[in-house]
Amino acid sequence: MAFGAEGDGEVQALDGTGGPRRVPDLAAEIRELERTEGPRWVWESTARDYPRLLAAGVRVARCHDVELTEGLLLARDGVFGGPRSAAAVLARRRGVEPPADRPREDQPSLFGGAPPTPLADVVAAWRVQDERLGALRLLAAAESAGGLAAAEMSHDGVPWRADAHDALLTELIGPRPAPGMRPRLLQNLADSISAAFGSHVNPDSPQQLLKAFAQVGHPVSSTRRWELRKVDHPAVPHVLEYKELARLYTAHGWSWLDAWVRDGRFRPEYVVGGVVSGRWASNGGGALQIPKVLRRAVVADEGWSLVVADAAQLEPRVLAALAGDGAFTEAAAQGDLYAALADAFPETPGGPSRRDKAKIALLSAMYGGGTGEAVALLAVLRARFPAAFDYVEEAARAGERGASVSSLLGRVSPSGTAEYRELITTAEGRRAALSRGRFTRNFVVQATAAEWALALLALLRLRLRDRRAHLVFYQHDEVIVHTPDDEVEEVRAAVAEAAGEATELLFGRTPVVFPLHTSVVASYADAK
DNA sequence: ACTGGGGGCGCC
DNA sequence: AAAGGGCGCCCCCAGT
Structure with a gap:
């Protein structure tokens, strides 16, 4: 049974047995109904309202999120970035222009504040969506579950040791500087760079760097790392080191720590479905771009552990399951897919190993590469695994x-605009067409991989419901569970079972396996 | 003083 | 080894 909860403290059973009821304490009411009925809650926005429930100590198992669902339905209709509120859903149904979504701070809330969305509107919007879902039903449920998981992870936070983070920064770039100053070791590097060039150069300025390299007789077309690595000049190693450390300082230095870590927890804000492919994005905090070196700051509480699980070779396995290529699927039934494909590729003395060749061929096929040596490797892929090759x-x-193009569960990519269709009839249009082809080629794999990972997350979340262990981090193909030591084995098992269940849910009975690398560690840095 | 594009790099 | 796909965030710098 579904229950609507919205407005100024109202709930309604959605099986036709009764109208809306106003309740004095909505959080308490939801807690009780969750216990006795276990419904799928229908509400407008998990991201907006669920944090308040979590703060009140209430968690729910399932929901239908009107806004997330509308995003999926709109994409199916070729619309991206349109308003997704209940009011927008109803306006579209009536054939009138949907109102723009209100800015977050003006939005109504389950718990007062701005004028709430009427429960009747949310219920009506749900009915509209429920009729239209069709093949998107499973994806909408998964996306909504993702919304719940995202809010819960933000609420619980990643265990983060500010002291370890500070020590790491101090070791790598020197102690925290006065405002406006560079940390000591960064300043030393900047000085070395100027000394090597024989003139003052600000390494934060690509333009100054370009000019400086030209003046010393090493013109470069950009200051990208791989470009500079080819240059033989004493400034280069200092520039490369500066770039690496400067990035750590600006993106994840002390101001990041001040802004994002409190009470031993990093609480990022996830944007569920924030990427067209269905991957999540994040809003502030750079949750999905934490530098590897900082993993040392992610440390389980005393008496607790981190269970870190990441899916191995997820994307090529997804391609195998999607394409149903006999020989390729057979390789994907093995623990090391690339090794299982290696035999198909020729040995060349001094060149990459046959396994590496298989990997290059696969990545080129999935990302749209294919220059230089990869051309021949792609030809091997095409000849030996035609169905997989043809799929992308x-x-x-x-x-x-x-x-x-579409993912397995029906997430739809943006199509080309009218201008685009015009453009590609011209000679200059070829570049744009190739670029778009690389995008859609990758979309089918990346979006389906995101669905597998989302299913894993959703199913694992349900398995952990009655435990103290909880999900704290999710990143494309990886999850971290923070667990009391005495639940480690149960959590390990839950992760493995959830992965199996996710595979079955998406692909049914397939020979393709989706192995997880699972580590139980005190610090994230020790995983793998 | 602010804004937006570009360059560059972190993660997958 | 380099080059393809997806992002977010920071800096610089030129435009207002």
Whole structure:
């Protein structure tokens, strides 16, 4: 049964047995109904309202999130970035222009504040969506579950040792500087760079760097790392080191620590479905770009552990399951897919190993690479694994002509605009077409991989419901569970079972396996 | 003083 | 080894 909860403290059973009821304490009411009925809650926005429930100590198992669902339905109709509120859903149904979504701070809330969305509107919007879902039903449920998991992870936070973070920064770039100053070791590097060039150069300025390299007889077309690495000049090692450490300082230095870590927890804000492919994005805090070196600051509480699990070779396995290529699927039934493919590729003395060749060929096929040596490797892939090759090739062709493509569960990519279709008839349009082809080629794999990972997350979340262990981090193909030591084995098992269940849910009975690398560690830095 | 594009790099 | 896909965030710098 579904229950609507919205407005100024109202709930309603959605099986036709009764109208809306106003309740004095909505959080308490939801807690009780969750216990006795276990419904799928229908509400407008998990991101907006669930944090308040969590703060009140209430968690729910399932929901239908009107806004997330509308995002999926709109994409199916070729609309991206349109308003997704209940009011927008109802306006579209009536054939009138939907109102823009209100800015977050003006939005109504389950708990007062701005004028609430009427429960009747949310219920009506749900009915509209429920009728329209069709093949998107499973994805909408998964996306909504993702919304719950995201809010819960933000609420619980990643255990983060500010002292370890500070010590690491001090070791790498020197102690925290006075405002406006560079940390000592960064300043030393900047000085070395100027000394090597024989003139003052600000390494934060790509333009100054370009000019400086030109003046010392080493013109470069950009100051990218791989470009500079080719240059033989004494400034280069200092520049490369400066870039690496300066990035750590600006993006994850002390101001980041001040802004994002409190009471031993890093609480990022996830944006569920924030990427067209269905991957999540994050809003502030850079939750999905934490530098590896900082993993040392992620440390389980005393008496607790981190269970870190990441899916191995997820994307090529997804391609295997999607394409159903006999020989390729057989390789994907093995623990090391690339090794299982290696035999198909020729040995060349002094060149990459056969396993590396298999990997290069696969990555090129999935990302749209294929220059230089990869050309020959792609030809091998095409000859030996035609169905897998054709699967991504067909997606690329569709993209090039401006069509959209879909993931397994029905997430739809943006299609080419009218301008795009015009453009590709011209000679200059070829570049744009190739670029779009690379995008759609990757979309079918990346979006389906995101669905597998989302299913894993959702199913694992349900398995952990009655435990003290809880999910604290999720990043594309990886989850971290913070667990009391005495639940470690149960959590390990839960992760493995959830992965199996996710595979079955998406692909049914497939020979393809989706192995997880699972580590139980005190610090994230020790995983793998 | 603010804004927005570009360059560059962190993660997958 | 380099080069393809997806992001967010920071800096610089030129435009207002």
